[in-house]
Amino acid sequence: MDRIDAMRAFVAVVNEGSFSRAAERLDLSPQLVSKYVSRLEQHLGVRLLNRTTRRLHLTEAGMRYHQRVQQVLNDIEEMEDQLGDMQAQARGLLRISAPVSFAIRHMGPALQAFQVAHPAVAIDLQLNDRKVDILEEGFDIALRIGHLQSSSLIAKRITPVRLVMCASPEYLAKHGTPRQPEDLREHRYLRYTYMEQDAGGALYRWLRWEGRNPPGELISNNGDVLVEAAVAGGGIVLQPSFIVGDAIQAGRLEVVLTEFEPAPMALYAVYAHRQLLASKVRSFLDFINGYFGDPPYWDAFDQPG
Amino acid sequence: MDRIDAMRAFVAVVNEGSFSRAAERLDLSPQLVSKYVSRLEQHLGVRLLNRTTRRLHLTEAGMRYHQRVQQVLNDIEEMEDQLGDMQAQARGLLRISAPVSFAIRHMGPALQAFQVAHPAVAIDLQLNDRKVDILEEGFDIALRIGHLQSSSLIAKRITPVRLVMCASPEYLAKHGTPRQPEDLREHRYLRYTYMEQDAGGALYRWLRWEGRNPPGELISNNGDVLVEAAVAGGGIVLQPSFIVGDAIQAGRLEVVLTEFEPAPMALYAVYAHRQLLASKVRSFLDFINGYFGDPPYWDAFDQPG
DNA sequence: TTGATTATCTACGATTTGTTGATAAATAAC
């Protein structure tokens, strides 16, 4: 027996003054309502109602119980309604982790647009390039480039992430434009710390220096810095198009080895589970899924015009 | 599923930080606790906990729910404890209906003694000679002389009630002492309104005047008045021994026709039901059952000395 | 009295419950 249903039945019987009318109101059979109240009495060890076939009379215990149980039922209902609201319309605090360079360039307008659509959602955006433990650190969603790690997490593919190799026109004029991957040997490669081994594809083997750090090498865990260095003529970078797209379109960088472009990676939204997802999370996933376009707007350098 | 148990399980899981420890504390299998929480989530339509095999993390919804549900559970527990107390030790208001003449003479000391034994019970004693509807009028117990009427009520026999016929010595000296029932024809009978037809037994047929009201007859619905009249030499009365006992013992009345004494009636305690009886009621029934003695103390006139 | 209304009892099929054993995931220990 569900004790809450039993309480509801008792309250209905008292308020309606009859088992049958209570049953009608609750959409239950009179027998069931009678059973519920009897069991409730048995559970409490107290007679709540004196009943004849014609009239009902509360006992003293029943009177006390009635008052308080009504309050309790209201509390429960209010509590559940509140949770229901959270599901019905997105609200609450949405904690997001995102890659630094990506977020700096593309998350600002996106979040602004999302919050216009969902004004009851507060957002806490934390920029991290390490792979955060979303459960442990309390994130609702982590945006990641590359693939997921934990099996208990869901990764939703949001948009492709192309890696393009490029350098400034000045640099290329001075050192020549590479035509084949092996030509990279002769160039200064501005190296990104977290570049995954398989991300470079066919290019990867030409980018390694077998652990040696060649004199004058530049390594950073921040793509922007490397790109700025490239723009300044510092060498060749292999970076996502969402970072270099603008510079390419502005003519400050030039793409090289286009035929050897690695298979695209992707931006994933990683979250904890699929069922009973909080509305704020579901809304954000839906929103971000369509936001960047396909292909994403930052890849516009492909179709110059 | 009992939602209250499910709530309890959820709270235990949160407080213990683990399903298995919660299960241990609640004395349930871990599988069941897991099931409870899952169903609770399903019912609410919200994920409450993010769980890995090693650690649990409350969702925002779970946090809100946890706080409030704990309050609700406390309320319920407190409420049930309070009712439990009412059962464990007698307390509350005990409403008793009792026959007027009996109560005036014998209930005062009885109630006093009862309340010494059960100080938390308040008593409302209403004196009525009519047969009250205990449910309708909200009585817990009605003391009655004679038998019960309603089938839904329980009547517990408390003590025998003897009806004795008596008159003052002066009256008997003047009008003679009746030796046979038929001698009553020649006497003045002081008549009690509610005397049941069968109560007088063999004497009854001699007490009727076939509807006629003989000149100078005295009728009352109060036995005390009739007894006082008899003491004053006004005639013969047929009254319960609990009324006339004192006067007999004091020599102010004399019993007549002892061999023809009607079969004893009884004092009954009538109450509404047998199961889940409120403690105050059960205590009073137990108390009153042994209080008057067997035979009751007012019948002491039988054993002079 | 009769008839209507009402609460409850009984019996039964359908559903749910709680358990056991198995599985998969996450950490600790080595």
Place this chain on the structure above:
DNA sequence: GTTATTTATCAACAAATCGTAGATAATCAA
């Protein structure tokens, strides 16, 4: 890195419970 241990959950099954229908008893109105 690999293995072992702990832990939550899944699957399946017997046992218990649930909710309904029919019957019964009790009360009140006509």
